[in-house]
Amino acid sequence: MSKGPDTKSExxxxxxxxxxxILRDRIVKGELAPLDRIVERRLSAELMVSRTPIREAxxxxxxxxxxxINLHRGALVSEYRPEEALLLFxxxxxxxxxxxxxxxxxxxxxxxxxxxxLHGTMLDHHRAGRTNDYFDMNTVIHDFIIKxxxxxxxxxxxxxxxxxxxxxxxxxxxxxxxLEQAVTEHEDLMQAFRNGxxxxxxxxxxxxxxxxxxxxxxxxxSQSVS
Numbered sequence: 001m002s003k004g005p006d007t008k009s010e011x012x013x014x015x016x017x018x019x020x021x022i023l024r025d026r027i028v029k030g031e032l033a034p035l036d037r038i039v040e041r042r043l044s045a046e047l048m049v050s051r052t053p054i055r056e057a058x059x060x061x062x063x064x065x066x067x068x069i070n071l072h073r074g075a076l077v078s079e080y081r082p083e084e085a086l087l088l089f090x091x092x093x094x095x096x097x098x099x100x101x102x103x104x105x106x107x108x109x110x111x112x113x114x115x116x117x118l119h120g121t122m123l124d125h126h127r128a129g130r131t132n133d134y135f136d137m138n139t140v141i142h143d144f145i146i147k148x149x150x151x152x153x154x155x156x157x158x159x160x161x162x163x164x165x166x167x168x169x170x171x172x173x174x175x176x177x178x179l180e181q182a183v184t185e186h187e188d189l190m191q192a193f194r195n196g197x198x199x200x201x202x203x204x205x206x207x208x209x210x211x212x213x214x215x216x217x218x219x220x221x222s223q224s225v226s
Contacts (some may be wrong), residue, residue, distance in 0.1 A: 015049055016056030022047070023057060027066050027077055028167040029132070038067065038075040064163045080167060082220040088165040089213025095158050096142065097206035099149035100189065104198040111148055112193060118144060119190050126183055135170055141186070145205075168216035178215045182208065 023043075026032045040054045047054075058075045061067045067075050103111070118141045125134040146158050173179045185208040192201035 015053030016060060019047060019049060019053050019057035020060040023061055024066065029170050032077050034077050034079040036077045037073065080220060082217045082224065085168050085216040085220055086213055088161055089209055089216070092158065092161055092165060093206045093209035093213065095154055096146065096209050097202045099146050099154060100205040101198045101202040102149040102151060103145055104193055104196060104201040107193060107196060114144065115190065115193060119186060122186065131173065135173060169212055171219045172212045172215040175215060175219065181211060
């Protein structure tokens, strides 16, 4: 007689993924800084979950490269070094540029409409000074373009890299001049989409991501010497 699904195991996995998602967001947005210690007992009480999903979540974050688990010191948020950011965005810029090209080449009225809606919402957040909401919508736009390129190899590769790189993008928009430049680059991309110009879309988006990588590198470098 075959056994049914292990409900307890499924719940533990779901709980661990939920905790991991919360911690990823805090690391990305700087609420948990490099070398900050994640205390299991404190987190368990805050989130009202047992220690088991906490420990499983920490293993997921360690696999992502976001934390390091030390036998004596416990779980610490990994450092994010300038040279790592530059290397990551060197690859990410090429991947996202290719995605923008493919999306333009296969653009449908429905995809363009969705992009216009997302872009408009992002601009509303920017004008209102809602930085966190702007960042979240900015991320949705980048992810939507990747997903819409319909290349599973590109999508999987990008996802693995962005787990490590995403917190850097939040650092970049903290610089007002870069934020304004980024908004302009997003509008330039939308114009390329509207015109069906795949070459322009690719060039604009690669420049956009390289600017992001350069800004993050500058921010991280200044932090390391301050």
